[in-house]
Amino acid sequence: MVCLNKRKMSNVKLEGEKVLLRCDFNVPLDKERKIVDDSRIQASLPTIKYLLENNASVILMSHLGRPKGEPKKDLTLKPIAEKLENLLNQKVLFADDDEVVGHRAKSISENLKPGEIMLLENVRFRKEEEKNEENFSKELASLGTIFINDAFGTAHRAHCSTTGIANHLPSAIGYLIEKEVGIMGEALNKPERPFVAILGGAKVSDKIGVIDNLIDKVDALLIGGGMAFTFLKAEGFEIGQSLLEEDKIEVAKKMIEKAEVKGVPLLLPVDVVVAKDLSNQASFEIAEIHRIPDDKIGVDIGPKTIGLFVERIRAAKTIIWNGPMGVFEIDNFSKGTKTVAEAMADNDAITIVGGGDSAAAVEKWKMSEKMHHVSTGGGASLEFLEGKILPGIDIISNE
Numbered sequence: 582m583v584c585l586n587k588r589k590m591s592n593v594k595l596e597g598e599k600v601l602l603r604c605d606f607n608v609p610l611d612k613e614r615k616i617v618d619d620s621r622i623q624a625s626l627p628t629i630k631y632l633l634e635n636n637a638s639v640i641l642m643s644h645l646g647r648p649k650g651e652p653k654k655d656l657t658l659k660p661i662a663e664k665l666e667n668l669l670n671q672k673v674l675f676a677d678d679d680e681v682v683g684h685r686a687k688s689i690s691e692n693l694k695p696g697e698i699m700l701l702e703n704v705r706f707r708k709e710e711e712k713n714e715e716n717f718s719k720e721l722a723s724l725g726t727i728f729i730n731d732a733f734g735t736a737h738r739a740h741c742s743t744t745g746i747a748n749h750l751p752s753a754i755g756y757l758i759e760k761e762v763g764i765m766g767e768a769l770n771k772p773e774r775p776f777v778a779i780l781g782g783a784k785v786s787d788k789i790g791v792i793d794n795l796i797d798k799v800d801a802l803l804i805g806g807g808m809a810f811t812f813l814k815a816e817g818f819e820i821g822q823s824l825l826e827e828d829k830i831e832v833a834k835k836m837i838e839k840a841e842v843k844g845v846p847l848l849l850p851v852d853v854v855v856a857k858d859l860s861n862q863a864s865f866e867i868a869e870i871h872r873i874p875d876d877k878i879g880v881d882i883g884p885k886t887i888g889l890f891v892e893r894i895r896a897a898k899t900i901i902w903n904g905p906m907g908v909f910e911i912d913n914f915s916k917g918t919k920t921v922a923e924a925m926a927d928n929d930a931i932t933i934v935g936g937g938d939s940a941a942a943v944e945k946w947k948m949s950e951k952m953h954h955v956s957t958g959g960g961a962s963l964e965f966l967e968g969k970i971l972p973g974i975d976i977i978s979n980e
Contacts, residue, residue: 587762587977588753590628590729595635597695601725602632602755603742603973605734605957606643606661614660620944621734622664624957628731628755629669629698636695640725641665641673642704642742643732650708652679662700674699681707682720690724704742711740718745731755733762734936734958736973737965743973752977757957762974764954765901765965768933773898774800779890779921781806782904782938785829790967791903792836801846801897803890805882805906805917812837812849818870821855823879848890852883854907854914861911881907882917890917894924903935903963909942918942926951935962 604625609617616622632639646656662675674697676686681702689699701724704710709717718741722728728750730736735743736758746752754762768776778799780788785808795802804812807824814820815833840847849870855877856865867883868874882890894900902925906917919942925932926948934940934952937959949955956962961971 586980587974588980589759590631590753590755592980593727593751593753595632595637595727598637598727599640599690599693599725600632600637601640601642601721601728601746601750602628603728603730603732603735603746604629604641604643605732606658607645607734608661610660614655616660616664618944619664619668620949621957622661622668624757625731625755626668628729628757629665631756632729633669633696633698638690638693638695639698640690640693641698641700642721643700644705644710644735644742645703646705648703648705650705650711652702652706656703658700658703665698665700669698671698676701678702679706682717682724686724704740707741709741711738713739713741713745715745717741719749721746722749725750728752729755730973730977731757732973733758733956733961735961736958736971737961737969739972744976747976754974754977758974760954761956761958761962762965764931765933765956765962768899768901768931769798769966772798773931775897776899777801777803777893777897777901779803779805779894779900779902780904781808781906781918783807783824785811785826785833787963788904789829789832789836790969791963793839794966794968795901796836796840796843796845796847799845801848801893802840803848803893805850805886805890805921806904807879808904809850809882810879813870816849819873819875820879821873821875821877823873848893850882850886851889852885853879854881854883854917856880856914859908859911859914861913863913865913880911880914887917887920890921891924894921895928897928897930899931900925900928901933901935901966902939903937903966905938905942909938909945919946922946922948935959935966937962
């Protein structure tokens with residue numbers, strides 16, 4: 582588990598310092614390169630504003646997409662700089678350097694005054710970034726005097742801009758990482774009970790570690806989404822054409838047995854929505870789990886399952902949710918996911934949405950504000966829930 586005693590930026594002298602701030606600006610863009618969802622940028626604002634208010638010079642770093650170690654103009658951070666200018670209501674100097682730490686970046690950073698802000702080009706334009714190579718870490722570190730990591734979404738990656746740089750500069754965490762680790766750490770270690778975890782999404786393989794870790798902590802575990810069908814197969818049910826990870830059937834059996842031994846209710850669907858194909862035009866019906874047609878795909882949890890899940894959610898005092906209950910992107914198959922989200926939003930419990938598709942779902946239905954916390958990191962929140970050490974936080978100096 583990530584330690585909660587990392588040095589916080591509020592305990593660091595910032596005035597007159599040049600702060601290299603790693604953010605997560607990996608936001609979705611449309612075909613015109615316009616930002617579709619700016620929630621990750623919004624989440625970084627409290628830290629950026631705090632640094633500016635404390636008279637630091639701020640040098641922002643982030644990746645965007647997967648340029649695979651070479652400059653790609655369709656993945657430039659220029660739209661991010663423009664958005665930040667608008668949100669902060671002040672000039673954001675953009676270092677348009679394909680080599681990231683090039684002539685322009687060096688010149689702007691040297692002349693950057695307290696209270697001013699600049700943004701480096703996409704750090705993944707450099708092949709060294711994802712390999713965490715020393716030379717690029719040193720180049721980045723040469724621009725500033727303090728490193729602050731506030732990119733929770735990439736905290737599970739050991740890259741130059743997330744870990745390597747911390748070997749060369751004093752380091753601390755920003756407000757977002759402090760909030761993410763604080764809220765999720767508290768929920769896992771000292772939950773108000775009953776503590777319920779809801780897991781969904783496509784694959785059991787993505788969630789094995791999470792299930793294994795949570796069975797020791799929760800009072801009930803609800804499993805939906807595509808991954809539920811591997812569990813149902815492990816229980817001996819025929820699942821038609823539904824998603825199945827055949828090599829994970831034995832693992833699913835062991836998880837069911839572990840829950841039984843621990844006395845933790847592990848709730849699987851008792852009915853599902855089935856369809857011929859994954860389209861909004863496809864006809865669909867409700868099937869009990871022992872009557873799933875051979876030629877159909879399970880696409881959502883059914884009404885009886887929704888009722889069982891909602892009952893557990895309403896009684897809970899702490900709820901963690903990671904992964905949709907069905908193919909929520911298709912309206913006809915979104916009821917399970919939406920109803921779970923609504924039940925959480927209507928509960929005054931500690932409600933935590935673990936990033937990724939679950940975060941996209943609550944954003945789609947405008948429920949983010951009703952949740953206690955929506956994580957900005959899909960992969961990072963999963964690894965945190967597994968109890969893994971996140972290198973981008975682990976490397977930060979302790980208090």
